[in-house]
Amino acid sequence: MDAAVISIEGLTKRYGQVEAVRELHLEVRRGEVFGLLGPNGAGKTTTILTLLGLAEPTSGTVRVLGLDPAREAAKVKRQVGYVPDAVGFYPNLTARQNLRYTARLNGIADAEDRIARLLEQVGLGHAADRRAGTYSRGMLQRLGIADALVKSPSVMILDEPTIAIDPDGVRQVLALIRELRDQHQMTVLLSSHLLYQVQEVCDRVGIFVRGRLVAVGSVEELAARLAGGRTVLEVGVAGDAGAAARRLAELDGVRDVDREGDLLLAVCEGDSRGHIAGALTGAGHTLLHLRQRSSHLDEIYHRYFHEQN
């Protein structure tokens, strides 16, 4: 398994009497897209700021690419692209000129082609030569993503990256995040309230409630944990569904079988897909459909959230 790119051990951050983050342990691996979820004031931004060296931990250790951000902020900044929730640009410069400025600041020569490509990638090709001051909030957010990518970072940290973007734009941003992971093995940490989007793009999520991380895992793992390790499989067969249901009910690991229209729903211990497919085809059934039903992240989130309250 790849080494952790982001490693947080026992992080606590207090602002006076307010404990913004308490005893946080978290590792994010290379090429992983990790989502920080939580209501307002849960501690997501504070965590992000400590990763960037913009807030110093009260206690605990934080490492990004092996560096201590509180002591080596400049080195961290060179390799980490950060998109805050409200991005600021020079309003009198065009988008392209703003990105040229960022390239110069980072000592990148010959950035023209890269800048043009990034502007296209975030869907701003048509507006590249308009002044940033005329941009909508969503356009600024897209420009923020392009800006963070100018220096080819190996880690991207995005605070609410799609909050002001329209649905088409959201699809574009999510596709871009996937591409960064799949083609460039980039590590991406994002915070969001928009659970459906998080579910679509994140390999793992962490649920924050009042400064504490109350659950970490893939959406499937969190759902299984809430369901006591049980999963629901949708099974579709050609022909005699009654016989298939009886065969299913006899199998080890199958707790219950139900009907829903043409489908059989098997409540199983853990992931029994291989076992079930083998048993049904072995008994002469033609399998038309086999899918593990996934819980929606909003359901998981609300259950964890209410448990903590």
Ligand SMILES: Nc1ncnc2c1ncn2[C@@H]1O[C@H](COP(=O)(O)OP(=O)(O)OP(=O)(O)O)[C@@H](O)[C@H]1O
């Ligand atoms: N500079 C600061 N001074 C004092 N308190 C702060 C400061 N920054 C954050 N806090 C407090 O720390 C807690 C966590 O805030 P944080 O911004 O990290 O939450 P968040 O999860 O990012 O919330 P949101 O979704 O609203 O951005 C809140 O109670 C907040 O009021």
